[in-house]
Amino acid sequence: MVGSVVPSSKFLSRKMLDHLNFKQAKLVVELGPGTGVFTQRIIEKLDTESKLLVIELNDAFYRDLKNKISDKRVTIRKGSASDLPKFMSELNIEKADFIVSSLPLAILPKTLRKRIVIEANNRLNIDGEFIQFQYTLQSLKLFKKVFKKVSVRHCLFNIPPAFVYSCKKQ
Numbered sequence: 001m002v003g004s005v006v007p008s009s010k011f012l013s014r015k016m017l018d019h020l021n022f023k024q025a026k027l028v029v030e031l032g033p034g035t036g037v038f039t040q041r042i043i044e045k046l047d048t049e050s051k052l053l054v055i056e057l058n059d060a061f062y063r064d065l066k067n068k069i070s071d072k073r074v075t076i077r078k079g080s081a082s083d084l085p086k087f088m089s090e091l092n093i094e095k096a097d098f099i100v101s102s103l104p105l106a107i108l109p110k111t112l113r114k115r116i117v118i119e120a121n122n123r124l125n126i127d128g129e130f131i132q133f134q135y136t137l138q139s140l141k142l143f144k145k146v147f148k149k150v151s152v153r154h155c156l157f158n159i160p161p162a163f164v165y166s167c168k169k170q
């Protein structure tokens with residue numbers, strides 16, 4: 001379910017998040033936060049009026065995040081990333097500005113993986129961005145099929161080294 005043996009490094013966190021401009025973002029979504037390495041950085045970057053929706057499937061990680069984070073801009077939900085539309089409608093928000101994902105897409109069943117990526121695209125604002133890291137290039141084909149623009153960068157300083165995908169609708 002986790003797809004990794006150690007939490008991501010601060011170098012990967014920077015590569016995932018530092019280029020994103022959260023100013024004026026209404027909603028940022030994080031899928032698969034685990035121990036919250038990216039969550040903390042997202043919160044630091046978040047505008048006072050912005051919201052962050054965090055979705056984690058694993059009960060232990062979910063409870064740990066609930067204990068660690070008390071910020072009224074942040075909503076933490078236990079469930080699957082495939083339920084993103086449901087969690088967004090609970091917040092009364094139609095589109096997200098950024099979706100940051102650490103989901104272990106490579107080990108998810110193909111249909112679920114496809115559904116999550118298609119739904120992420122559907123739920124993004126027209127100028128929004130979906131950011132995902134992976135240890136392989138396995139999902140590149142799917143990302144290119146679903147999103148209009150896909151770029152890939154490499155982060156060597158992580159165990160294991162990772163690819164960071166930035167996917168846009170336009």
Ligand SMILES: C[S@@+](CC[C@H](N)C(=O)[O-])C[C@H]1O[C@@H](n2cnc3c(N)ncnc32)[C@H](O)[C@@H]1O
Nearest residue numbers: 002004007008032033034056057058080081102
């Ligand atoms: C590779 S870990 C990433 C953790 C952390 N963000 C990091 O980079 O160190 C993947 C996380 O995705 C969660 N996860 C797996 N399948 C999921 C799903 N369908 N919906 C939501 N979270 C899921 C796992 O429980 C785990 O916490």
